[in-house]
Amino acid sequence: MSATPTPSSSSSSSSSSSAPASDAGSLRIDPERLRAYLDAFASPDVGGTPQGGVSRPAASDADKAARDRFTETARELGLEVRFDDVGNMTARRRGADDAALPVLIGSHLDTVVPGGRFDGILGVAIALETVAAMNDADARTQRPVVVVNWMGEEGARFPPAMLGTGVITGQWDAAYAHSRTDADGIRLDDALERIGYLGEPEHRVGDFFASLEAHIEQGPQLEQSGALVGIVPRVEPVRWNMVRVTGTGGHAGGPGPGGRHEAVVAAARMIVAARDSAVADGAFKTTVGRMRVEPGSTNVIAHEAEFSLDVRAHDDETLDRRLDELEALFRSIAGEEGVGVEIDRFWSMRSPAFDERIQRMLERAADARGIRWQHTVGTIGHDSVHLAGAGPTAMLFTQTRDGRSHCEDEFAPWESVVATAQVFADTALALANSRELDSAS
Ligand SMILES: [Zn+2]
Structure with missing residues (x-):
């Protein structure tokens, strides 16, 4: 399909909460719980600022507090939490075939200084809500589902950006990542060790069946068109x-x-x-x-x-x-x-196109819920750009008010957040029950 915006044929712009469950599954996300997850990672004790933003550079005290909260929240959901040798965190939900390749869902909890409360954080919150909705539905998926919190996506303290996924996808080795220093000359490995999140290489994410990330668009395309959900064909190289x-x-x-x-x-x-x-x-x-x-x-x-x-x-x-x-x-x-x-x-920064089969699944999930979506090319780098070189990967965008991000008043309209979360959860469930990726499935 073309990369130009193609709003779905559905004329409905209603939010997902009132729409019937799709045949993709019976997941129903809980908007209030989703909001609570989002707030939990933007409160003052985890780097929230008085102006409503978040300042949480990687491996800082605020990052430790957010990681501890992620661990606690994931354990409450019954997930097994691990972290690898560059500080990437995973929280795993068992699959009926627990040896099958997993479905990765999530984003990053680090921010620029000062940053907003949506960039990265929303993607982790939607992933946690997806698991909570699977638990509500007693959904036993074939494949394991792994919620991820990638280390150092922003590169605000330890450049370059997207460092955690860069290591696990072979862009850089761990020695390179460990030797990155902040403005005070502190090395990344020392900073991770100090906060207790320097883990083992065996805990890295290996091969995966599919990876799905939700993120704010950080641009004006969705707000201008009125579409609630962006399905991302690629990020501009x-x-x-x-x-x-x-x-x-x-x-x-x-x-x-x-x-x-x-x-x-x-x-x-x-x-x-x-x-x-x-x-x-x-x-x-x-x-x-x-x-x-x-x-x-x-x-x-x-x-x-x-x-x-x-x-x-x-x-x-x-x-x-x-x-x-x-x-x-x-x-x-x-x-x-x-x-x-x-x-x-x-x-x-090269830009492999995101997986077309997953994009088609996302489109079908949005259509089944009567949610208005459009293809939205990204203009800013994300961990998913690295992951797309390692396995089938796709992204969803929410609207972003005035296209503004990396600032404390960064804001995603709630109707768009809820619609995105519903499409995300339906597709994550379908992926976790797929034997193979097939656009006809
Ligand atoms: Zn981000």
Whole structure:
């Protein structure tokens, strides 16, 4: 299906609570209990701020308190709690075939400082509510269901972001993760040990049958369309580049202006050309966020100019093609200006598409409940991007007021939260009872 928004054929926009149970299962989520889970991970004793947000960097005292609460809550639900050697937490509900590959559900409890009460937290709360609803229904699933709290998704204290899932999916090894330091020079392994959550590598999540994460959209698409639930085909990939332009320096009162080979002028032309091609195309974005000029004197023609270039598009193929075109454009400008240019493509977040079979299951679950959904491409990285490289993975989004997140007034409308939780729970149950992933199932 296309990645453009495609609202479901259902004209109903009613919330799930009044809709009949779908044939996907008989789970009925309890909105009040869900709200209690959400509040429990945003209260002052676990990092909640007076302005209604949450400040909870990974492996902090607040994170320890939230982890203890997660443990306690999961045990009350009858789950077995473990944590691995990089602090990822799992809470496991047994399956009838307990050796079958599990279904992973959850998100992250760490936040930026100060952050909101929904980013990450909502996904863990919805996962806990899903298990509570399974318990209410006495649902004995074929497969184990594992609620996850991934370590350090935000990278706020121990960059890079998505560190916990990066290790379990093989992006980085544990030694790399352990050696990450915070602004005070404290290592991650020491910080995890101090709060009692440095565990064993044997407790890592291994192969999984499917992974499902609910998250706030952090963008305006759902709010603008009025759809309550976003089914995410992919998260936009990102490429980071440094562009270094070298020209000929000299005195500002010397030769010119004609005949000069000015690094700054050439760089400026490149920046504008990148923006113009992005605007003309409409399918990618370029951003220059940093610039350095040498030697940096008012009366000296700069011999060097360097700028960062962040480029994003809907998919990896388009992005790499656009980046090649930009590089050719920059070289032709450099030729016209008589300067040199080097482009260092130093970081990339690739974006494997999320699993289409799980997306179809999510669509059917939403349709069965009469919940209005739409395909919503993500524009910010999530743990699910790493997980998608390791097994069948999908994401759901809730609306986000004004598209604002990573701030204390981050807010997801409750009707959208409840609808998302219901679609999530129905699909998690269906996955946990699936022998294999088959869009016809
Ligand atoms: Zn998040």
